Amino acid sequence: MKFGVIVFPGSNCDHDAYHVISKHVGQPVDFVWHRETDLSEYDAVIIPGGFSYGDYLRAGALARFSPVMASVKEFAARGRIVLGICNGFQILCESGLLPGALIRNKELHFICRHVNVRVETTSSPFTHELHTGQVLSLPVAHAEGNYVCDEETFEDLVREDRIVFRYCDPAGGLTEEANLNGSRDHIAGICSRGRNVLGLMPHPERACEDLLGSSDGSGIFSSLAATLADAR
Amino acid sequence: MKAKVYVTLKSGVLDPQGKAIQHSVGLLGYEGIADVRQGKYFEIALDAALDETRARETAEQLARDVLSNPVIEDFRVEVEG
Numbered sequence: 078m079k080f081g082v083i084v085f086p087g088s089n090c091d092h093d094a095y096h097v098i099s100k101h102v103g104q105p106v107d108f109v110w111h112r113e114t115d116l117s118e119y120d121a122v123i124i125p126g127g128f129s130y131g132d133y134l135r136a137g138a139l140a141r142f143s144p145v146m147a148s149v150k151e152f153a154a155r156g157r158i159v160l161g162i163c164n165g166f167q168i169l170c171e172s173g174l175l176p177g178a179l180i181r182n183k184e185l186h187f188i189c190r191h192v193n194v195r196v197e198t199t200s201s202p203f204t205h206e207l208h209t210g211q212v213l214s215l216p217v218a219h220a221e222g223n224y225v226c227d228e229e230t231f232e233d234l235v236r237e238d239r240i241v242f243r244y245c246d247p248a249g250g251l252t253e254e255a256n257l258n259g260s261r262d263h264i265a266g267i268c269s270r271g272r273n274v275l276g277l278m279p280h281p282e283r284a285c286e287d288l289l290g291s292s293d294g295s296g297i298f299s300s301l302a303a304t305l306a307d308a309r
Numbered sequence: 310m311k312a313k314v315y316v317t318l319k320s321g322v323l324d325p326q327g328k329a330i331q332h333s334v335g336l337l338g339y340e341g342i343a344d345v346r347q348g349k350y351f352e353i354a355l356d357a358a359l360d361e362t363r364a365r366e367t368a369e370q371l372a373r374d375v376l377s378n379p380v381i382e383d384f385r386v387e388v389e390g
Contacts, residue, residue, distance in 0.1 A: 177380060180323070180381060183325055185325050225380070226380065227380075259325070
């Protein structure tokens with residue numbers, strides 16, 4: 078299996094994603110510059126965190142016009158795996174690959190710390206090795222992570238079991254305090270209807286080594302690797 | 310030909326920045342500020358060869374496709390010669 082990590086001008090978590098795939102998942106991985114359009118050799122694509130195009134206009138708004146994004150849309154439509162982390166999640170929403178939008182955090186601050194998220198569904202290629210209700214400690218680093226969507230979209234997400242992660246307290250409780258950025262119904266990550274596209278604000282790729290404070294992100298990558306291995 | 314595009318948050322969408330501005334101007338002593346909503350304003354120079362209808366269409370398409378996010382924002386376009 079082979080992974081591609083998309084690199085936009087301003088991406089800054091591309092090396093973290095590359096490191097996790099090459100060292101922890103132990104699979105081949107390439108950086109894919111945003112001007113590229115051929116994704117045919119990849120089984121999964123990661124859209125990493127950062128500040129693509131300086132977050133100009135809106136976070137993720139300009140990246141969606143990069144040539145590679147048309148290919149990512151086709152890639153996703155064929156059922157291939159797409160993982161958008163932080164700015165990657167914002168880009169997926171702006172591109173229409175995931176519904177809703179990420180607006181300024183409730184308290185305006187850029188929030189950079191470890192948070193707890195609860196696994197809400199194991200019915201996804203990214204979480205099938207985890208268990209529902211499991212609490213993961215993952216870092217966040219964002220100013221626009223406040224997930225919003227209209228009522229109809231929200232009902233679809235709930236009915237179709239597409240809310241993958243929610244911000245919670247260490248015991249898994251959905252306290253208001255735990256919902257650090259003000260996201261609708263504590264949403265930290267959602268998947269597409271086909272379940273092959275996941276966007277999340279926390280950074281699992283920065284939480285795969287105890288040295289970094291948590292290795293809770295590794296379950297997401299091992300789930301993903303197992304999915305891809307089974308597909309072969 | 311010039312187009313002015315105003316992008317504003319939809320009425321139901323929380324505006325944390327607008328709230329912060331409202332709070333601050335209250336601290337500064339301004340009275341009677343009931344609410345503040347922050348938006349974006351764009352000035353777009355259009356090719357002189359475009360007639361007004363075409364210029365408006367172009368500006369509206371740009372506003373819809375790029376300058377605003379229809380999930381959270383509305384826009385208004387003004388075109389002047």
